[in-house]
Amino acid sequence: xxxxxxxxxxxxxxxxxxxxxxxxxxxxDNMFNGVFNTVLTILMGLLLLWMVPPALNWLVFNANxxxxxxxxxxxxDGACWPFVSARWEQFLYGFYEKSEYxxxxxxxxxxxxxxxxxxxxxxPGRKYIAFFMLFIYPIMAFILLYGNEKLGLPIVxxxxxxxxxxxxxxxxxxxxxxxxxxxxxxxxxxxxMPIISLLSTIFIEFWRGIPLVAVLFMATIMFxxxxxxxxxxxxxxxxxxxxxxxxxxxxxxVVRGGLQAIPKGQYEGAMALGLPYPKxxxxxxxxxALKIVIPGIVNTFIGLFKxxxxxxxxxLFDLLGIVQAxxxxxxxxxxxxxxSGYAFVAIVFWICCYAMARYSRYMEAKLHTGHKR
Amino acid sequence: MTTxxxxxGMQVSNEVVIKIxxxxxxxxxxxxxxxxxxxVHRGERIVICGPSGSGKSTLIRCINRLEEHQKGSINVDxxxxxxxxKNIDAIRREVGMVFQxxxxxxxxxxxxxxxxxxxxxxxxPKKEAEEVAMQYLERVRIPEQALxxxxxxxxxxxxxxxxxxxxxxxxxxMLFDEPTSALDxxxxxxxxxxxxxxxHEGMTMICVTHEMGFAKTVANRVIFMDEGQIIEENxxxxxxxxxxxxxxxxxxxxxxxx
Numbered sequence: 367x368x369x370x371x372x373x374x375x376x377x378x379x380x381x382x383x384x385x386x387x388x389x390x391x392x393x394x395d396n397m398f399n400g401v402f403n404t405v406l407t408i409l410m411g412l413l414l415l416w417m418v419p420p421a422l423n424w425l426v427f428n429a430n431x432x433x434x435x436x437x438x439x440x441x442x443d444g445a446c447w448p449f450v451s452a453r454w455e456q457f458l459y460g461f462y463e464k465s466e467y468x469x470x471x472x473x474x475x476x477x478x479x480x481x482x483x484x485x486x487x488x489x490p491g492r493k494y495i496a497f498f499m500l501f502i503y504p505i506m507a508f509i510l511l512y513g514n515e516k517l518g519l520p521i522v523x524x525x526x527x528x529x530x531x532x533x534x535x536x537x538x539x540x541x542x543x544x545x546x547x548x549x550x551x552x553x554x555x556x557x558x559m560p561i562i563s564l565l566s567t568i569f570i571e572f573w574r575g576i577p578l579v580a581v582l583f584m585a586t587i588m589f590x591x592x593x594x595x596x597x598x599x600x601x602x603x604x605x606x607x608x609x610x611x612x613x614x615x616x617x618x619x620v621v622r623g624g625l626q627a628i629p630k631g632q633y634e635g636a637m638a639l640g641l642p643y644p645k646x647x648x649x650x651x652x653x654x655a656l657k658i659v660i661p662g663i664v665n666t667f668i669g670l671f672k673x674x675x676x677x678x679x680x681x682l683f684d685l686l687g688i689v690q691a692x693x694x695x696x697x698x699x700x701x702x703x704x705x706s707g708y709a710f711v712a713i714v715f716w717i718c719c720y721a722m723a724r725y726s727r728y729m730e731a732k733l734h735t736g737h738k739r
Numbered sequence: 740m741t742t743x744x745x746x747x748g749m750q751v752s753n754e755v756v757i758k759i760x761x762x763x764x765x766x767x768x769x770x771x772x773x774x775x776x777x778x779v780h781r782g783e784r785i786v787i788c789g790p791s792g793s794g795k796s797t798l799i800r801c802i803n804r805l806e807e808h809q810k811g812s813i814n815v816d817x818x819x820x821x822x823x824x825k826n827i828d829a830i831r832r833e834v835g836m837v838f839q840x841x842x843x844x845x846x847x848x849x850x851x852x853x854x855x856x857x858x859x860x861x862x863x864p865k866k867e868a869e870e871v872a873m874q875y876l877e878r879v880r881i882p883e884q885a886l887x888x889x890x891x892x893x894x895x896x897x898x899x900x901x902x903x904x905x906x907x908x909x910x911x912x913m914l915f916d917e918p919t920s921a922l923d924x925x926x927x928x929x930x931x932x933x934x935x936x937x938x939h940e941g942m943t944m945i946c947v948t949h950e951m952g953f954a955k956t957v958a959n960r961v962i963f964m965d966e967g968q969i970i971e972e973n974x975x976x977x978x979x980x981x982x983x984x985x986x987x988x989x990x991x992x993x994x995x996x997x
Contacts (some may be wrong), residue, residue: 639855640832
């Protein structure tokens with residue numbers, strides 16, 4: 367071919383030939399692309415048709431919403447929600463003194479307001495709210511829940527704590543303690559100092575290697591053997607420490623994964639600017655590493671939240687424990703009551719865990735700054 | 740345009756700012772740098788070239804202790820480089836570095852990249868640090884990108900931000916580690932232009948680069964390294980027109996052949 371050629375270079379943008387957006391295209395691309403997927407879609411549709419209507423019937427349409435135990439006895443083919451409404455105080459507060467419920471209510475209200483305020487980024491003084499929730503609130507929670515005679519708050523001892531309140535106490539203490547502890551352990555494990563690295567590794571592998579049930583049993587039964595006679599240690603506190611240390615070992619490995627994903631150049635860039643190690647970690651490495659592992663961190667939080675139900679075995683009555691105990695009440699010995707109780711627990715846990723999952727997705731999207739690696 | 744004319748206004752003083760004496764470095768058993776002796780004067784622009792694996796990057800990374808040397812001494816602006824963290828921090832505050840892959844912090848905006856070290860290392864008030872940063876961003880001609888994230892910029896723009904970020908610490912010496920090697924061809928010039936301006940302002944610079952045009956117009960000394968040793972050093976004109984050693988001749992013939 368001889369000679370050059372010149373093109374106008376002004377071809378217009380044209381729409382794509384087939385619809386690539388919209389519900390029809392979505393169905394075609396995701397549900398009915400090929401024989402195998404079409405068969406699968408139809409089978410799954412049939413499965414849903416078989417499962418969902420009866421479940422909804424039982425949970426909602428055919429359920430007993432009012433009228434006490436009698437109504438449930440008359441109609442045993444639907445959920446028995448009067449059981450939950452009759453017992454909700456116990457499900458929420460456990461065996462806490464009725465006259466002191468207001469203390470728990472204040473804490474729940476502050477917690478709810480605090481979380482809502484923290485979720486809104488535009489909130490002025492967000493830093494102070496975070497500081498309050500992380501450092502002041504736990505102290506406040508302890509004083510209010512346990513009581514303080516000098517302040518005129520009668521003592522409510524921890525065996526009386528229970529229900530969803532106890533679930534929150536254990537889960538939130540575990541969450542708040544395990545993240546910083548996990549970060550420290552992860553940094554320790556990657557430390558260039560052999561002793562620190564070895565100790566962190568031993569700690570992590572020890573806690574990861576034993577089941578949480580064993581940790582809780584050890585905390586209750588074995589731990590007191592090592593204490594000097596006459597000295598005792600609150601049962602709940604032991605459980606919380608056990609859960610927190612257990613979760614921090616998992617957290618450490620999640621965070622370590624994030625640290626390893628940070629390219630060496632980031633460290634070098636920070637070092638070349640003269641940033642000392644702690645600042646380099648705090649300002650450059652950890653913000654990026656933690657962002658990468660948000661799904662893993664929240665995964666660990668969700669796991670921890672659900673694992674709190676295991677405290678049942680050391681005679682602490684969290685939400686699941688107290689519902690289970692209530693089911694045994696002879697006044698409510700109705701066929702649908704146990705199912706309703708467990709369904710209620712499942713729904714409460716699902717709402718909490720799904721909220722955490724959604725927040726995690728939101729944070730990931732928010733922190734994405736459009737960089738490619 | 741002769742080298743003399745191009746370099747007019749770029750004064751080199753007699754003062755030695757970097758003194759490297761009998762420096763040796765090993766990676767395990769592998770001897771990467773052998774008996775390096777190098778004096779850098781204030782205001783000097785040194786270009787280091789050589790085949791890949793010759794140790795040129797390692798050499799400049801030793802100057803701000805991104806790599807540790809095992810024998811000999813490195814003295815930067817009167818501070819001896821030892822294991823003493825205080826000395827290392829002091830040197831890093833005076834020595835800026837620009838990397839092949841920019842190493843900008845992707846989670847911070849361009850402006851935050853520039854103000855980070857002044858605020859946290861020099862304890863400069865945020866307001867002042869931002870003013871300084873904007874000045875340097877204007878000098879590298881991207882003030883309008885200040886609020887974007889590095890991931891939204893082109894390679895050439897990112898490298899210019901990296902240069903501005905280093906300059907914000909008002910370093911006395913700038914190290915460039917193959918600053919244009921990762922750039923698309925049409926972006927090399929914008930980065931070199933900034934570096935040339937910097938040279939004209941009298942900055943002491945050590946550049947590892949394959950940009951021989953840059954070496955010819957800006958450098959007052961070219962160093963050729965091979966297998967961990969300095970093989971030849973000379974003024975650019977002599978170096979390119981009349982290379983002494985066989986290895987230099989071979990290297991130049993390979994890179995200038997086309």
